[in-house]
Amino acid sequence: MRNPAWLNDAVFYEIYPQSFRDTNGDGIGDLPGIIEKLDYIRSLNVNAIWLNPCFVSPFQDAGYDVADFYRIAPRYGTNDDMKRLCEAAHAKGIRVVLDLVAGHTSVEHPWFVDSAKGPGTEHSEWFVWTDGWGQNTGNYRFISGIAPRDGYFMINFFACQPALNYGFQEPDPKLPWQLPTRHPAALRVREEMKNVMKFWLDLGCDGFRVDMAPSLVKGDPKREGINELWHYYRGWLDENYPEAVLISEWSNPPQAIDAGFHIDFMIHFGQEGYTDLFRRENSFFDGDGDASRFMRELTGNLDYIGKRGFVAVPTGNHDMDRIRCNRSLEEQKVAYAFLLLLPGVPFLYYGDEIGMANVAGLGNVEGSYCRSRARTPMQWAPGEKAGFSTADPAKFYLSLDPAADRPDVESQESDPDSLLHFTRKLIALRRSVPELGPQGEFRVLFCEKNSCPVVYERRFGDRRAVVAVNPSKRVARADFALPGADTFKAVLASAGVTLAAQPGAAVLEMAPGSYAVWSNR
Numbered sequence: 001m002r003n004p005a006w007l008n009d010a011v012f013y014e015i016y017p018q019s020f021r022d023t024n025g026d027g028i029g030d031l032p033g034i035i036e037k038l039d040y041i042r043s044l045n046v047n048a049i050w051l052n053p054c055f056v057s058p059f060q061d062a063g064y065d066v067a068d069f070y071r072i073a074p075r076y077g078t079n080d081d082m083k084r085l086c087e088a089a090h091a092k093g094i095r096v097v098l099d100l101v102a103g104h105t106s107v108e109h110p111w112f113v114d115s116a117k118g119p120g121t122e123h124s125e126w127f128v129w130t131d132g133w134g135q136n137t138g139n140y141r142f143i144s145g146i147a148p149r150d151g152y153f154m155i156n157f158f159a160c161q162p163a164l165n166y167g168f169q170e171p172d173p174k175l176p177w178q179l180p181t182r183h184p185a186a187l188r189v190r191e192e193m194k195n196v197m198k199f200w201l202d203l204g205c206d207g208f209r210v211d212m213a214p215s216l217v218k219g220d221p222k223r224e225g226i227n228e229l230w231h232y233y234r235g236w237l238d239e240n241y242p243e244a245v246l247i248s249e250w251s252n253p254p255q256a257i258d259a260g261f262h263i264d265f266m267i268h269f270g271q272e273g274y275t276d277l278f279r280r281e282n283s284f285f286d287g288d289g290d291a292s293r294f295m296r297e298l299t300g301n302l303d304y305i306g307k308r309g310f311v312a313v314p315t316g317n318h319d320m321d322r323i324r325c326n327r328s329l330e331e332q333k334v335a336y337a338f339l340l341l342l343p344g345v346p347f348l349y350y351g352d353e354i355g356m357a358n359v360a361g362l363g364n365v366e367g368s369y370c371r372s373r374a375r376t377p378m379q380w381a382p383g384e385k386a387g388f389s390t391a392d393p394a395k396f397y398l399s400l401d402p403a404a405d406r407p408d409v410e411s412q413e414s415d416p417d418s419l420l421h422f423t424r425k426l427i428a429l430r431r432s433v434p435e436l437g438p439q440g441e442f443r444v445l446f447c448e449k450n451s452c453p454v455v456y457e458r459r460f461g462d463r464r465a466v467v468a469v470n471p472s473k474r475v476a477r478a479d480f481a482l483p484g485a486d487t488f489k490a491v492l493a494s495a496g497v498t499l500a501a502q503p504g505a506a507v508l509e510m511a512p513g514s515y516a517v518w519s520n521r
Contacts, residue, residue, distance in 0.1 A: 001234060001235075001238060001260070001308070002238065002242070003262055003307075003308075003309065003310075004207075004242065004243045004244065004245055004262065005243070006047075006048075006095065006243065007245060007262060007263070007310060007345060007438065008437065008438055008439055009047065009431060009437060009438075010047060010048050010095075010345045010438070011045065011046045011047060011048065011345070011346050011348070011427055011430070011431065012046060012048045012049070012050050012097070012312075012345065012346065012347040012348065013041055013044060013046040013048070013049050013050070013347075013348050013350065014049075014050045014052070014314070014317055014318070014347055014348070014349045014350060015034060015049055015050070015051050015052065015350050016029075016052050016318050016350060016375055017029050017030070017031070017034065017051055017052060017054050017076055018062070018063075018075070018076075018375075018397045019350075019375055019376060019377045019378060019388075019397055019398060020033055020034060020037070020350060020377075020378050021033025021034065021036060021037050021378060021380070021388060021389075022388060022389035022390075022391065023036060025389060025390045025391045026075065026389075026391060026395070027389055027391035027392075027395035027396045027397055028075050028076075028397045029076075029377070029378075029388075029389075029397065030075065030076045030077050030081075031054070031072070031076050031077035031081040031082060031084075031085050032077060032081060034049075034051075034085055035081075035084060035085050035088050038088055038089055038092055038094065039092070040409070041094060042092050042093070042094060043424065044348070044353060044423065044424055044427060045424055045427035045428045045431060046094070046348060046427065047093055047094055047095065048094060048095040048096075048097060048206070049089065049094060049095070049096050049097065050097045050099070050209050050247070050347070051096065051097070051098055051099060052099050052318055053066065053098075053099045053101060053211075054072055054073055054076045054082070054098070054099075055067075055068060055069055055070075055071065055072060055073060056068035056071045056072070056073050056074075057073055057106055058106055058108050058160070059073075059366045059367075060106070060158065060160040060366065060367050061157065061158050061160065061161065061366065061367035062318075062365075062366040062367055062368055062375075063099075063366075064099075064101050064157070064161070064211060064367075065101075065104075065105070065106035065107075065108075065158070065160050065161050065367075066101050066105050066106055066109065067105070067106040067108045067109045067110075068109070068110075069105075069196040069199075070196065070199055079203065082200075082203060082204075082205075083203050083204055086203065086204030086205055086206075087204060090204070095206035095207075095245075096204070096205050096206055097205065097206055097207045097208060097209055097245060097247065098200055098205050098207075098208055098209075099208070099209050099211060100193075100196070100197065100208035100209065100210050100211065101211045101212075102164070102193050102210055102211070102212075102213070102216060103156045103163060103164060103211065103212045103213075103215040103216045104155070104156035104157065104161040104162055104163050104164055104212075105161070105162060105164065106160060106161065107146070107147075107160050107161075107162060111123045111126050111127075112126075112127055112162050115127045115129070115149070115153075115162075116147035116148060116149045116153070117148060117149065118148065118149045118150070124185075125165060125179065125183070125185030125186075126164060126165055126185060126188070126189050127153055127154070127162045127163065127164060127165050128140075128153065128154035128162075128163050128165045128177070128178075128218070129149060129151040129152065129153050129154075129177060130142065130151040130152045130153075130175075130177050131151060131176065131177050132150050132151055133150050133151060133152070135151070135152065135175075135177075136174075136175060137152055137154075138172060138175050138178070140154050140218070141154065141155050142154050142155065143155055143159050143162075151177075154218075156212060156215055157212065158367060160367075163215075163218075164189050164193075164216070165179060165185060165186055165189055166181060166186050166189055166190060166216045166217050166218075166225075166229060167179050167180050167181035167182070167183055167186030167217060167218070167225070168180060168181065168217070168218045168219035168220070168225075169181055169217055169218075169219050169220035169222075169224055169225030169226075170219045170220065170221070171219060172219070178218070178219060181217060181225050181228070181229070190229065190232070193233075194233065194236060197233070197237075198240075201241050201244055206243070206244060206245060207237075207241075207244040207245030207246060207247070208244075208245075208246060208247065209247040209248075209249065210246065210247065210248050210249060210261075211249055212249055213230070213248035213249050213250050213256065213259075213261065214226055214248075214250050214255070214256075214259075216229060217229055223255065223258075223259070226259060227258060227259045227260070230246070230259040230260040230261065231259065231260045233246070233260065234246060234260035234261075235260075245262050245263065246260065246261045246262050246263075247261065247262065247263040247264070247265075247312070248261040248263070248264045248265075249265065250264045250265070250270065251264070251265055251266065251267050251268075251269050251270025251271060252264065252270045252271060253265075253266065253301040253304075253305060253309070253311045254300075254301060254304045254305060256309075257305045257308050257309035261309060262309050262310060263309060263310045263311075263312050263344075263345055264309070264311065264312065265311075265312045265313070265314060265317075265347070266294075266297065266298065266301070266311060266312070266313050267314065267317065267320070268319070268320045271297045271301075272293065272297075273291075273293040273294030273295070273296070273297040273298065274294060274313065276289060276290055276291065276293050276294050277289075277291060277294055277335075278323055278325070278335070279320060279321060279325075284454075284471065285327070285331070285334070285335045285338075285471045286326075286327075286471070287452075287471045287472040287473050287513075288472070289450070290449055290450045290451075291447055291454050292447050292448065292449045292450075295444050295447045295454065295456075298311065298313070298342070298343075298442075299442070299444060302343060302344075302442055310344045310345045310438055311343065311344035311345075312344055312345045312346070312347050313339055313342050313344060313346070313347075314346070314347035314348070314349060315335075315336070315339060315346075315347065315348050315349050315352040316349040316352055316374065317347070317349055318349070318371065318374065318375055319371055320371075320374065321358050321373065321374055322349070322351070322352065322356060322357060322358050322373075322374045323335060323349075323352055324352070324355050324356060324357045324358065325357070325358055329355045329407070329418075329419045330513065331471065331513060332355055332419055333419060333422050333494070333515065334469050334470070334471045334494075334513055334514065334515045335469075335471070336419075336422065336423060336426055337426065337467065337469055337492070337515035337516075337517065338454070338467065338469045338515070340423070340426045340427060340430060341426065341429075341430055341436050341458065341465075341467050341517065342442070342456075343438060343440060343441075343442040343458070344438055345438055346427070346430070348423070348427075349374075350378055351376075351378055351379065352423075353419065353420050353423040353424075354379065354407040354408065354409055354412050354418075354419055354420050355407045355419045356376070356378075356379060356401065356406075356407065357401055357403065357406070358373040358374055359372075359373050359376045359398075359399065359400075359401045359402070360373055362376070362398055362399060365397070365398055372398055375398055376398045376399065376400060376401055377389070377396055377397065377398060377400055378409075379400070379401065379406055379407060379408040379409065380408060380409050380410065381408050381409065381410040381411075382408055382410065382411060385400075386400050386406075386408060387408070387409075387410070388400070407419070425492070426492070429491065429492060429517070433463075433465060433519065433521075434460040434461075434463060435458045435459055435460035435461075435463045435464060435465045435519075436458050436465055437460075439460060440458040440459060440460045440465075441458065441459040441460070442456060442457070442458060443456065443457045443459070444456050444457075445457050445466065445480045445481070445482060446468075446478040446479075446480040446508070451476075452469075452470045452471065452472040452474075452476040452510075453468050453469060453470040453476040453478055453508065453510050454468070454469055455467070455468040455478060455480060455508065456468075457482075463519075463520065463521055464484075464488075464519070464520045465491075465517060465518065465519045465520075466482070466488060466499075466517070466518045466519075467515075467516075467517050468497070468499075468508060468510060468515065468516050468517075469510075469514075469515045470510035470511070470512065470513065470514050470515070471513060472512060472513075473512045473513065474512055475509065475510065475511060475512060476509075476510045476512075477507070477508065477509050477510075478507075478508045479502075479505060479506070479507050479508075480505065480506060480508070481504060481505050481506075482501075482504075482505060482506035483504055484520060485499065485500075485501035485502070485505065485506035486501035487520045488518035488519065488520050489518060489519060489520075490516055490517070490518050491517050491518065491519050492515075492516070492517040493514075493515065493516035493517065493518075494511070494513075494514045494515050494516065495511060495514070496509075496510065496511025496512075496514055497509070497510050497511065497514050497515075497516040499516070499518060
């Protein structure tokens, strides 16, 4: 298996489409709005977009409940708009990756409606049903009482999301409704999802981020079935669409890359180190926490994966609190200096480049619940509507951040010290310096438990770079081995950071809330 060559220089920008830019005045972002902002996206120095689901849906889970895999939801535009987006993005050197919800549908999907009629229909076995009401469900999550069929149906997440039937790797012989993975119905589901991928790849998209990627095959404790399934898809892609990317929501990069994915995230579930950085009481980037578990996990992931795939450590995404979360814009710069220069493929969540904040108290909108606070409209400009839409703000998909000092793109464009300019500078540095890119080697130079600073080295051939951060509120010092330390020159640094050479070593001193990047070139 090979990786698409463009991943060696990839930096992604995640767009939550309903909150990005509204061009038709209905208060909901749309695909023409993304097309309108492609020059801005390119100005960030990113070269790939990940779009959250934009297919036909009743939106009981913000589009992760798909009712038609082959059609763009009218509120976002049309299939032709998606084709125009891909063409316009490609003309600017930007790839477009779609969110593939492969493990379930909406209860309103015609496949499920047909399945719910009972045995004997075309799609009767495309979903996981027990053979009758009141049967043993085998400790899986099932729903009953909302369909005419006599039986429970398995759900993959919310009650509105019935699980597609890719089969059970180890069916329980006492539960005959558990079909094996080679059952004709399971194979039909497998092939239909391949047809979905082919449809959008032929239209112009560049691959897929797969929602709940390990969830498709059931009864699979050794992951043999899920690995076989994704290797089947990966083999097909490698043969027919070799530059298409598969990105998993797995949060265990060794398992995901073994299964055939090109990229997997270290995020807020699965491996716990990422949560230590940002999203735990007394987290590392709050100045009082511990980064050592994250660094151990990252190092272990990289060592295991080698050149077979990539790790992604995002600034955030649509399912977690924003990285801003009670941090100042200057404190975010320290976090970004750490994150955006790590090995692997960076992902920047829309609005993080200007430091958009969580907005509390928005309640449940389309199944968002507490996640609403990180999904608010993009803040393009000052003013009542923030440049998001011409609609009355009362009609916006979600309310804007009400803070008088909320950040916006227009204001930060005119401020050379803004987070926006800093983010651009970091990504440009990453993409222009080989040792800071995905192919650069990674080595932890200094990271002690419950201590600052954290220092790591990136290397490509004889080119070396060192990155150091001190998010704490006190001066931090570190001694570590760094042959040739006297040859390193600062290429990006905040005030109060010094790196002094000793024979075969280095002595680092960092002011509170500081960062620095050095290069030996």
